[in-house]
Amino acid sequence: MNKRIYKLGVIGLGEGRSIISAALQSERWDLVNVCDINEEMCKLRRDEFGFRRYTLSYEEMLQDSEIDVIAIYTPDQLHGRHIQMALEAGKHVIVTKPMLHSLEEANGLLRVWKASGKYVFVGQSSRFFEPMLHQREDFLAGRHGEVDTVETFYIADSRWFLQKDWSRQRGFSWLYNFMIHAVDLAKWYLPEIEEVFGYGHSSSSNRAYGLTTPDTMRFVMKDKEGRIAQVAGSYTKPTLQHIDPGISCTLRGTKGTSRAVYSNLLYHTHFPPEKPVTHSFEEKFPYYFRFEGTSHHAGEYQNYIEYFADCLDKGETPKPDLMEGIHTLSILTAMERSMESGNPVKVNDVMKEFGLES
Ligand SMILES: NC(=O)c1ccc[n+]([C@@H]2O[C@H](COP(=O)([O-])OP(=O)(O)OC[C@H]3O[C@@H](n4cnc5c(N)ncnc54)[C@H](O)[C@@H]3O)[C@@H](O)[C@H]2O)c1
Structure with a gap:
């Protein structure tokens, strides 16, 4: 089977650091852009990983038609809105746990997801x-x-x-x-x-x-x-x-x-x-554990983006998906x-x- 290369955008560059490292080390992923509202954080990651681009605007990253998948590592309270925006922009989604911070957002998200025809994969890293x-x-x-x-x-x-x-x-x-x-x-x-x-x-x-x-x-x-x-x-x-x-x-x-x-x-x-x-x-x-200490654990993210890419190749639903979430x-x-x-x-x-x- 043909192994495609997928284009990734990452929002939230605290824990997002792990998936940046995973994407940069993967043969299956191109890191196209990263986004954080905190410019210092963007610069920190840019210098750490040596890439050129970043943006402070999620909307701008979502408008980039080159990007296939958005990976979300913002605070829990924002996941629902950020998943919804990515689906509406026609992107597949990887979202860190918890997918939502409250079940109250679930029905609205389900509607948007069904209309989008895209995958939502929950990064249950363990x-x-x-x-x-x-x-x-x-x-x-x-x-x-x-x-x-x-x-x-x-x-x-x-x-x-x-x-x-x-x-x-x-x-x-x-x-x-x-x-x-x-x-x-x-x-x-x-x-x-x-x-x-x-x-x-x-x-x-x-x-x-x-x-x-x-x-x-x-x-x-x-x-x-x-x-x-x-x-x-x-x-x-x-x-x-x-x-x-x-x-x-x-x-x-x-x-x-x-x-x-x-x-x-x-x-x-x-x-x-x-x-x-x-x-x-x-x-x-x-x-x-690629960075100082053990609070970031990029190997799990490496394993799950390789798995996610294989699922996309085969047209299989990556698990845990939105329904399981x-x-x-x-x-x-x-x-x-x-x-x-x-x-x-x-x-x-x-x-x-x-x-x-x-
Ligand atoms: N094992 C795991 O899977 C694991 C481990 C740690 C954290 N996480 C998850 O990652 C998420 C983030 O946690 P963290 O520890 O990195 O938090 P953090 O506060 O260190 O980082 C969050 C980042 O999001 C940015 N941000 C906030 N609002 C934003 C917005 N509207 N647009 C763009 N960027 C925005 C902040 O500036 C910050 O840099 C949480 O949901 C957490 O549960 C998962």
């Missing part, structure tokens, strides 16, 4: 991390047997994130911005989660930043067959850095169990009669409702409330 990719391969090969329990975690001291203005404004929540990684992994293995129940608490460290939405959450979820997911998140307290996994996903099945772990790129498996094994992908550290947001909304009411909440009831059940 799916594209090395240990998670190996776990998925083993799952699809049936090595776990029947999986009936999934445990996912995203536990980190992420108070640094609250230095960003928009993270202390309405529309930001730890659930939508951070815990979505753990929820998405659970949903990847149990796509038909129908009911959720959990508790959330806002700690004094969280309140010190003026946030009232919970920073500590524990949930159980079940799918249509009664399979169970356990999902946990904590974001403003010191962690046991040397043993806490950051993000992790454990699958327990009739034939075997595995755990993919973010920190240290580890993948633990036990598929009897094999003995338990720990697979380390530490040698890939420089591929995943809306289902994940419905699960998050059900989680919010459960924390507020102290009761289990059905995901379908939330979808009905927002006119999304069909």
Whole structure:
């Protein structure tokens, strides 16, 4: 099959840095333009990556008929508007998580998306991390047997994130911005989660930043067959850095169990009669973490834009797509409702409330 080269425009040059690096290192992508309202940020990236162009105007970038795909890394509260504008300009979209900051925008976006005939791909980066990719391969090969329990975690001291203005404004929540990684992994293995129940608490460290939405959450979820997911998140307290996994996903099945772990790129498996094994992908550290520290992780973006290009070549829908993104947001909304009411909440009831059940 012919491998086409796709032309990319990027908006939001904080985390957008990772996809810039990915596009520049890819044989499948040409980076055509980048956009940020902060000119200092544009200049910083221009000098870092040595490209010529940038623009402060999203409209101008969208008018460029050369661009096939827009990648969106603006603050959560702006994703809905920025996706909509890109679709209306006839572009495919890659949008970082969360696709939207509220389900209220979902119906309007659905209408625009249907009229556009374009793809919307949600950059759920954790799916594209090395240990998670190996776990998925083993799952699809049936090595776990029947999986009936999934445990996912995203536990980190992420108070640094609250230095960003928009993270202390309405529309930001730890659930939508951070815990979505753990929820998405659970949903990847149990796509038909129908009911959720959990508790959330806002700690004094969280309140010190003026946030009232919970920073500590524990949930159980079940799918249509009664399979169970356990999902946990904590974001403003010191962690046991040397043993806490950051993000992790454990699958327990009739034939075997595995755990993919973010920190240290580890993948633990036990598929009897094999003995338990720990697979380390530490040698890939420089591929995943290309910049200072580990807060940017461009390798995942590299993996997902190569995958996105392959999907475009084949005319296949890249996953998670807009519909899956809306289902994940419905699960998050059900989680919010459960924390507020102290009761289990059905995901379908939330979808009905927002006119999304069909
Ligand atoms: N694992 C992941 O996939 C991952 C990791 C980190 C961040 N993110 C996501 O990336 C998004 C941005 O996060 P961040 O950490 O880079 O935030 P940030 O505040 O560091 O960067 C956002 C950038 O968007 C720019 N911006 C704001 N409004 C704009 C507008 N109207 N037009 C053009 N540019 C605009 C800002 O000037 C800023 O440079 C968030 O949605 C976040 O969830 C995803």
